[in-house]
């Protein structure tokens with residue numbers, strides 16, 4: 001089987017050369033070329049519409065990264081953007097004081113998210129996870145934190161420790177998703193000093209297979225938090241408004257004390273939330289200063305209200321689950337045809353194709369297979385990130401998903417032929 005023709009990325013590469021002189025590393029954080037496959041993926045995009053992206057060289061893709069998660073409906077969703085544009089044109093959005101949208105949005109979140117009795121609105125997921133930890137520490141008068149999952153780029157939780165004094169993270173301990181024994185051991189040692197257990201309620205560890213909770217895992221964590229008097233925080237930045245309108249807590253039926261929401265709720269506009277029990281949330285008003293010039297900017301509130309209205313009105317999540325489950329069944333059937341170590345994990349709204357290391361422990365072969373697979377996909381016009389799970393959004397049609405199954409099939413056939421075991 002012939003490899004698919006390489007993309008023309010001339011403009012992307014030119015812009016990147018220029019960016020290297022202007023911006024450290026050319027592009028910050030998770031969007032840097034080394035997080036994809038250098039020389040194969042575009043680095044700059046021109047536009048998005050529905051589930052499609054066009055890069056600066058004019059290559060078109062069916063997208064499965066969805067802006068790293070916020071795009072739940074689709075790019076340039078007119079109803080949402082029009083609501084925002086109306087506000088810009090008619091009333092303005094950056095005023096001295098708060099515009100009334102925050103109350104309406106808080107009411108909606110309290111209605112939908114089981115743990116939410118009050119809400120505080122911020123801008124990014126990192127803002128909100130950090131605020132949740134500060135609330136838990138202020139409320140309990142304790143310092144230690146148990147964490148499981150990616151919670152953003154702030155001092156207490158980021159993986160790369162450059163520039164961060166150890167004292168800012170030395171009280172933070174990590175446990176693995178679905179490893180209740182590990183958390184129990186940690187709590188035996190530190191439980192009486194633990195302010196918070198923060199975790200993603202659905203397992204999406206970096207670069208690894210996604211995991212649903214083992215029976216009893218979420219209930220076990222809940223019980224440990226209660227036993228030791230720690231605040232249980234669910235980081236639902238990726239899962240809320242995606243797994244269900246009430247997040248993974250609504251889906252799995254275990255309720256935390258605080259929840260952090262973000263990504264999917266405003267179809268791309270920057271807003272995040274800490275929501276939770278009233279007594280805990282009141283700590284935010286009495287003991288903490290949580291503020292930013294831009295937290296009051298009303299555009300993301302309007303976008304969130306409109307996005308949630310559409311999610312409810314058009315039963316968007318039912319649509320995503322139904323077509324996603326049909327799609328994943330087909331993807332699994334395709335994966336089963338090939339002996340290349342490919343594995344499918346996750347649930348219909350968010351899934352990941354990873355490659356396992358063979359029995360001989362050959363990591364190089366796994367790397368080559370992964371690289372060849374995602375290279376084939378991007379060349380064929382399917383935007384999957386090699387190191388990050390995929391999302392399905394409302395605007396993916398059955399036809400888009402059918403084409404994607406076909407492309408995955410051809411790409412795996414190529415991998416099998418080029419990198420047999």
Ligand SMILES: Cc1ncc(COP(=O)(O)O)c(C=O)c1O
Pocket residue numbers: 123124125126127129149150151152153200235236237238262
């Ligand atoms: C689970 C989770 N928590 C927190 C964050 C941080 O959010 P942000 O990148 O908006 O700061 C992310 C971002 O990917 C996330 O996935």
